[in-house]
Amino acid sequence: xxxxxxxxxxxxxxxxxxxxxxxxxxxxxxxxxxxxxxxxxxxxxxxxxxxxxxxxxxxxxxxxxxxxxxxxxxxxxxxxxxxxxxxxxxxxxxxxxxxxxxxxxxxxxxxxxxxxxxxxxxxxxxxxxxxxxxxxxxxxxxxxxxxxxxxxxxxxxxxxxxxxxxxxxxxxxxxxxxxxxxxxxxxxxxxxxxxxxxxxxxxxxxxxxxxxxxxxxxxxxxxx
Amino acid sequence: xxxxxxxxxxxxxxxxxxxxxxxxxxxxxxxxxxxxxxxxxxxxxxxxxxxxxxxxxxxxxxxxxxxxxxxxxxxxxxxxxxxxxxxxxxxxxxxxxxxxxxxxxxxxxxxxxxxxxxxxxxxxxxxxxxxxxxxxxxxxxxxxxxxxxxxxxxxxxxxxxxxxxxxxxxxxxxxxxxxxxxxxxxxxxxxxxxxxxxxxxxxxxxxxxxxxxxxxxxxxxxxx
DNA sequence: GCCGGGAGTGAGAGAGCTCTCATCTTCGCT
DNA sequence: AGCGAAGATGAGAGCTCTCTCACTCCCGGC
Numbered sequence: 001x002x003x004x005x006x007x008x009x010x011x012x013x014x015x016x017x018x019x020x021x022x023x024x025x026x027x028x029x030x031x032x033x034x035x036x037x038x039x040x041x042x043x044x045x046x047x048x049x050x051x052x053x054x055x056x057x058x059x060x061x062x063x064x065x066x067x068x069x070x071x072x073x074x075x076x077x078x079x080x081x082x083x084x085x086x087x088x089x090x091x092x093x094x095x096x097x098x099x100x101x102x103x104x105x106x107x108x109x110x111x112x113x114x115x116x117x118x119x120x121x122x123x124x125x126x127x128x129x130x131x132x133x134x135x136x137x138x139x140x141x142x143x144x145x146x147x148x149x150x151x152x153x154x155x156x157x158x159x160x161x162x163x164x165x166x167x168x169x170x171x172x173x174x175x176x177x178x179x180x181x182x183x184x185x186x187x188x189x190x191x192x193x194x195x196x197x198x199x200x201x202x203x204x205x206x207x208x209x210x211x212x213x214x215x216x217x218x219x220x221x222x223x224x
Numbered sequence: 225x226x227x228x229x230x231x232x233x234x235x236x237x238x239x240x241x242x243x244x245x246x247x248x249x250x251x252x253x254x255x256x257x258x259x260x261x262x263x264x265x266x267x268x269x270x271x272x273x274x275x276x277x278x279x280x281x282x283x284x285x286x287x288x289x290x291x292x293x294x295x296x297x298x299x300x301x302x303x304x305x306x307x308x309x310x311x312x313x314x315x316x317x318x319x320x321x322x323x324x325x326x327x328x329x330x331x332x333x334x335x336x337x338x339x340x341x342x343x344x345x346x347x348x349x350x351x352x353x354x355x356x357x358x359x360x361x362x363x364x365x366x367x368x369x370x371x372x373x374x375x376x377x378x379x380x381x382x383x384x385x386x387x388x389x390x391x392x393x394x395x396x397x398x399x400x401x402x403x404x405x406x407x408x409x410x411x412x413x414x415x416x417x418x419x420x421x422x423x424x425x426x427x428x429x430x431x432x433x434x435x436x437x438x439x440x441x442x443x444x445x446x447x448x
Numbered sequence: 449g450c451c452g453g454g455a456g457t458g459a460g461a462g463a464g465c466t467c468t469c470a471t472c473t474t475c476g477c478t
Numbered sequence: 479a480g481c482g483a484a485g486a487t488g489a490g491a492g493c494t495c496t497c498t499c500a501c502t503c504c505c506g507g508c
Binding site for chain 3: 479480481482483484485486487488489490491492493494495496497498499500501502503504505506507508
């Protein structure tokens with residue numbers, strides 16, 4: 001389990017990192033909004049602990065852009081602003097939970113566990129990358145005015161690419177994730193299915209931003 | 225949106241009911257653990273607000289049985305016990321959120337909105353009824369040692385029956401929910417698929433508890 | 449510009465899914 | 479018990495999905 005911590009006060013950031021590490025979580029710390037945003041978009045990150053007051057882009061801005069890219073990511077806001085109105089505002093802006101400083105570390109841990117537990121049971125159902133959306137339950141894909149139901153394999157491939165948008169995915173890795181193959185059985189299925197996706201999700205003048213990386217695999221460009 | 229409130233103090237229960245109604249929620253109030261449990265199992269209920277200290281079965285017991293039957297239902301615990309240890313325990317027992325009395329009604333509303341928003345995006349992925357489990361994402365059904373991947377239609381039918389376990393479902397209603405038909409086109413598909421489910425999910429000596437209601441439809445008995 | 453290797457495409461085989469229809473079974477009533 | 483209606487079951491047609499294979503296209507190096 002990997003947690004991103006966005007917090008500018010070094011003392012608190014250190015404290016959180018050490019404490020979370022001790023609980024067995026992998027931690028990625030960012031001290032300002034911009035690096036925080038980048039950290040939260042790392043597809044391995046399962047949860048975000050976010051200070052609301054930050055230098056550079058402030059916490060609310062980070063929250064907004066994280067929500068746009070990963071609608072389902074749990075975000076626990078952490079802040080010195082303790083008024084009821086602040087809490088209401090934080091939650092309504094899309095935070096999953098809200099904790100005011102000073103806080104009990106044990107409670108933070110319990111709330112992290114609660115969020116991760118929920119996440120595990122009700123794993124992310126809707127993926128979004130740029131203007132692309134994919135509902136994993138109905139396997140409905142949307143892009144602009146397009147709306148198509150994808151067959152299972154195509155949806156699985158697209159889901160993997162979307163979860164790793166911006167990164168190059170090797171064919172081997174894709175076969176493992178979307179096909180469940182442990183070894184490449186020397187086939188070109190991935191290419192075939194990449195072709196299906198391009199044809200189905202291409203718009204006139206705006207082809208699917210799926211790049212081929214010769215000899216390696218594919219990359220879905222992040223901003224549609 | 226329907227919210228179940230389990231609270232024995234009449235004053236608070238009334239206050240919550242009126243306040244939630246004013247926000248446009250449908251509310252179902254229960255004053256003790258047993259009726260509370262029944263209320264929470266109503267498949268129309270989208271969220272549970274639960275007092276931890278109750279006459280009869282206490283809040284923790286209600287939480288446990290609700291979790292067994294509806295793993296994904298958001299549960300906000302509400303209680304006078306305000307120690308950090310209590311909050312940690314409540315969350316670890318499976319509560320989704322935890323609010324201590326006295327609380328700001330606006331904050332409760334914000335937390336309810338946060339939970340419902342999340343629920344809407346990441347709708348329940350795993351259904352459970354008795355010893356039956358169904359993962360809607362993978363369409364994997366489990367019963368005892370059995371574990372089978374169901375085709376889409378069978379999973380859709382089973383999902384509808386599970387979501388309405390204990391109640392009789394008419395064939396017309398089932399056709400609407402699992403097939404997307406608006407009118408019964410005079411077919412026996414539902415019977416055919418009910419048969420598939422019975423065969424696939426029957427155990428020696430313990431057939432699938434799916435009862436036929438002559439002239440009407442089917443009912444999945446609630447406790448396997 | 450030509451050549452080699454990798455990627456994209458089209459056709460099609462085989463499997464599994466969905467539905468219909470005919471037949472068999474069961475239930476409830478007399 | 480016997481009958482009629484309703485549900486269960488078996489067989490199978492048609493379709494979609496998935497994958498393979500052969501072929502074409504394109505990129506990059508000479």
